[in-house]
Amino acid sequence: xxxxxxxxxxxxxxxxxxxxxxxxxxxxxxxxxxxxxxxxxxxxxxxxxxxxxxxxxxxxxxxxxxxxxxxxxxxxxxxxxxxxxxxxxxxxxxxxxxxxxxxxxxxxxxxxxxxxxxxxxxxxxxxxxxxxxxxxxxxxxxxxxxxxxxxxxxxxxxxxxxxxxxxxxxxxxxxxxxxxxxxxxxxxxxxxxxxxxxxxxxxxxxxxxxxxxxxxxxxxxxxxxxxxxxxxxxxxxxxxxxxxxxxxxxxxxxxxxxxxxxxxx
Numbered sequence: 001x002x003x004x005x006x007x008x009x010x011x012x013x014x015x016x017x018x019x020x021x022x023x024x025x026x027x028x029x030x031x032x033x034x035x036x037x038x039x040x041x042x043x044x045x046x047x048x049x050x051x052x053x054x055x056x057x058x059x060x061x062x063x064x065x066x067x068x069x070x071x072x073x074x075x076x077x078x079x080x081x082x083x084x085x086x087x088x089x090x091x092x093x094x095x096x097x098x099x100x101x102x103x104x105x106x107x108x109x110x111x112x113x114x115x116x117x118x119x120x121x122x123x124x125x126x127x128x129x130x131x132x133x134x135x136x137x138x139x140x141x142x143x144x145x146x147x148x149x150x151x152x153x154x155x156x157x158x159x160x161x162x163x164x165x166x167x168x169x170x171x172x173x174x175x176x177x178x179x180x181x182x183x184x185x186x187x188x189x190x191x192x193x194x195x196x197x198x199x200x201x202x203x204x205x206x207x208x209x210x211x212x213x214x215x216x217x218x219x220x221x222x223x224x225x226x227x228x229x230x231x232x233x234x235x236x237x238x239x240x241x242x243x244x245x246x247x248x249x250x251x252x253x254x255x256x257x258x259x260x261x262x263x264x265x
Contacts, residue, residue, distance in 0.1 A: 018134070018135045018136070019132055019133070019134050020132060020133045020134075020135070021131070021132045021133075022120075022125075022128055022129050022130060022131045022132070027125050028118075028120055028125055028128050028131065028133065029052050029054045029055060029124065029125050030054070031133065032052075032055055032058075032107075032109065032116070032122065033054050033055055033058040035109065035111055035114070035116060036055070036058040036059060036062055036109075036111070037058055037061075037062065038111075039062065039065075039066055039111040039112055040065075040066065040112060041066060041111065041112050042066055042067045042068070042069065042110075042111075043059075043062070043066060043067070043068045043069065043109065043110070043111045044069045044109065044110040044111075044145075044146065044149050045059075045068070045069065045070045045071070045107070045108075045109050045110075045122075046070075046071045046072075046097070046107065046108050046109075046149060046152060047071075047072060047073070047106075047107040047121050047122040048072075048073040048075070048076060048105045048106060048107065048121045049072075049073065049076040049079065049082065049121040049122065049123055050070075050072050050076070050082060050083050050084055050087075050121075050122045050123075051076075051079070051081045051082055051083055051121075051122065051123040051124070052083075052122050052123050052124055053083065055122045056083045056086050056087065056122075059087065059092060060086075060087070060090045060091075060092060063090075063091065063092055068092060069149070070087065070092065070093070070094040070095065071094070071095045071096070071097050071149070071152050071153065071156050072084050072094055072095070072096055072097070072159075073096070073097050074096045074097055074098050077096060077159075077180070077244070077246060078246055078248060078256065079256075080215075080217040080219065080220070080256050080258075081123075081219075083258075084096075084159060084244070085182060085243060085244055085258050086258070088159060088161050088182040088244075089182075089242075093158065093159070094158075094159045095153065095156040095157065095158055095159065096156055096157055096159055096180065097152055097155055097156050098155050098156060098157060105119065105121070106118060106119045106120065106121065107120055107121055107122055108145055108148075108149075110142065110145055110146060110149065113137050113139075113142065114135060114136070114137050114142075115135070115136050115137075115138075115141055115142050115145050116133060116134070116135050117133070117134045117135075117136075117145070118131060118132050118133040118134060119131050119132060120132075120133065157180065159180055159181075159182065159244070160180070160181050160182065161181070161182045161183065162178075162181050162182065162183035162184075164183075165183070165184040165185070165186055165240070166178065166183055166184070166185055166186075167185070167186055167187060168185060168186070168187030168188075168205045168206075168211075168212050169187070171185065171212045171245060171253060172206070172211045172212055172253070175212070175245075175247050175253045176247060178245045179245055179246070179247040179253075180244060180245065180246070180247075181244065181245050182242075182243065182244045183242075183243075183245065184240055184241070184242050185212070185240070185241045185242075185243070185245070185255065186238065186239065186240050186241070187205045187212070187238070187239065188205065188236065188237070188238050188239075189203050189204070189205060189234045189235055189236065189237055189239055190204055190205055190206060190207070190235075190236075191204045191235065192204070192231050192232055192234060192235050194231075198218050199218035199221045199222070200215065200216065200217050200218055200221070201215075201216040201221060201231040202214070202215055202216075203215075203216070203231065203234055203239075209252065210252035210253070211252065211253060212245075212252075212253045212254065212255075213252070213253070213254050213255075214239075214241055214243075214254065214255050214257055214263065215254050215255070215256050215257065216231055216257045216260075217256065217257070220257050220258075220259065220260055223259070223260050224260045227260060229260060233265075234263070234265060237265040238265060239263055239264065239265045240263070240264050240265070241255055241257070241262060241263050242262040242263075243255040243256065243257060243258060243262055244256075
């Protein structure tokens with residue numbers, strides 16, 4: 001798959017199109033959002049990271065007017081700033097490109113009869129310095145990128161939403177069954193541990209650290225403080241957590257809290 005990317009890049013440069021760089025004083029977020037807003041047909045989006053609220057909101061607002069097909073790199077799902085769960089919470093479906101496939105840094109969007117491609121991701125402008133966007137309406141390039149998107153789908157799996165509340169015990173019994181499922185999880189918190197190096201907190205439901213846990217990163221903790229909530233409040237409480245179950249090869253089974261509002265007791 002890697003060589004196919006290089007081939008498509010070469011075609012993009014040699015055939016008709018336009019190149020925009022981060023030095024052109026153009027907001028990449030606004031550029032992408034504008035193209036999503038103006039789309040009248042299906043949208044096909046691949047990105048290595050989806051963390052821009054502007055782009056996510058544009059996709060959510062557009063879903064009633066056209067079909068939206070989204071693939072996100074699996075490597076980004078464990079990032080606390082990934083907004084893939086926001087898509088799921090608002091009715092959009094998404095797929096994740098498995099690490100078994102070719103992991104590509106960048107983004108491409110097919111909308112109407114235009115392809116937008118670049119070495120940027122769907123994040124805030126300040127994280128896309130020294131990046132560029134290429135646009136083209138060449139029919140051959142459009143066809144090639146649609147083929148590429150379909151090929152990526154072969155290496156991707158669906159990020160699903162479970163309608164029913166599941167228990168921590170159910171997850172611990174069969175972690176793979178619930179991996180990458182967005183759901184409501186309930187369980188009694190046994191202990192809360194703060195990281196030695198940051199304001200990250202871990203909510204454990206058993207003494208086994210490889211079993212299911214909830215991770216509260218420092219940015220979510222700061223929001224908690226502003227709302228006068230302490231992670232320590234959850235000790236010995238039966239909590240309800242909304243989020244994606246992640247089966248991490250190093251850290252075990254966990255949910256990365258995307259908002260302090262996603263946990264209640």
